[in-house]
Amino acid sequence: MSMPFGQGIAPCTERFDEEQSPSGHRKRRHNENTNNGECKMKASLAISGLALGTMVGAAPLAADEVNVGVMLTLSGSAAVLGEQGRDGFLLALDELDGKLGGLDAKVTIVDDEQKPDVAVNRARELIESEGVDFVMGAMYSNVQMAVTGPLTQAGVFVLSPNPGPSALAGAECNPNFFAVSYQNDQPDEVVGAYVSDKAQRVFLIAPNYQAGKDHLTGFKRTFTGEIADEVYVSLTQMDYSAELAQIAAASPDAVFAFMPGGLGVNFVRQFRQAGLDAIPVYSTFTVDEVTLPAQQQDAVGFYSGSDWAPDLDTERNRAFVQAFEAKYDRVPASYAAHAYDAAYLMDAAIRAVGGDLSDKDALRAALKAAEFESVRGEFSFNDNHFPLQDFYVTQVAQREDGRFQTQVVEKVLEKPVDAYAAECAMN
Secondary structure, X not given: OOOOOOOOOOOXXXXXXXXXXXXXXXXXXXXXXXXXXXXXXXXXXXXXXXXXXXXXXOOOOOOOEXXXXXXXXXXXXXXXXXXXXXXXXXXXXXXXXXXXXXXXXXXXXXXXXOOHXXXXXXXXXXXXXXXXXXXXXXXXXXXXXXXXXXXXXXXXXXXXXXXXOHHHHOOOXXXXXXXXXXXOOHHHHHHHHHHOOOOOEEEEEEEOOHHHHHHHHHHHHHOOOEEEEXXXXXXXXXXXXXXXXXXXXXXXXXXXEOOOOHHHHHHHHHHHHOOOOOXXXXXXXXXXXXXXXXXXXXXXXXXXXXXXXXXXXXXHHHHHHHHHHHHHOOOOOHHHHHHHHHHHHHHHHHHHOOOOOOOHHXXXXXXXXXXXXXXXXXXXXXXXXXXXXXXXXXXXXXXXXXXXXXXXXXXXXXXXXOOOHHHOOOO
């Protein structure tokens, strides 16, 4: 018996069916079919070879098709993060002519609304109604923790384009889960190490949820100075006057902030308005390519830790950034870069097993091998399925064309092993 669908807006579908002209050239015919007239986002992409009458569900998938779910936050103040991930993935799929590993790709995009309970219902839909082989998602650690179990228990491979919760890196590591991003603590470990010889007392601030705690833990792991104060705020908080007063009173040498999305936009603006410019701000995901269009000059000079930046000097990255900006008319963020890599990882793994999606062990081994060209340069997976990659300190700057982006200042850590890998039973 099927479990009931989750509540909420049903995804719209968008089909691109390939046909061959009399001259032998292939062309795409766009045939849009939405579930409701108010659907605002692309939510399903079916590419070549899908018969319109085929039922997707309990029946086995055709040998020439791979079914992928994309679960991201696509509504509310955090929607811009999910939109970056979605667009990075779809850019890669477009470059691959709508195929993954040579198989026609059907992609169903759902909005988790940044709510774990909603995400679990969406996961059930993807399993029962869409019969997905892979899910790329989510955007937030609490959502990732909620959906990884149900999806992987159903035999689905989960590729994260952003969150890397400590539990999934360690004691709760999962054979079918792959973080295509990082372990949550790692960008902060970069900043902690970098700041240690630049500031003696640092004030810490983050939202009060799993990722917030992970990020501050990562900073404290490598920072050798004194913590002036450690403050946690609500995920929905927009007024930071009380916290800024605490910072002013503490008079730290620096501030370290993990304030993603809309939280970062308001925090940076209010930090400048409070006249605290003399205190340098180091961060992760507080100033990045999703927040900079709103923060603009207020964020210039702020530092961050990351595994990637738009100006990272690899041929693959230069091509990706150019293609993304040409297609979407905005600067890509790490969420887009990771999702772009996730698509190419899927492509390489499916190709390595000859398109046989039924051999889960072989497909898992092919994912682990990570034989694709990452925008980040050298990239591989550790035994806990978290990346081994380089990390950098970046700084916000304004480009000659007037746009804002983060730029590499210095490589700080070279292919570090995350702090929780030893707890993983897969080692």
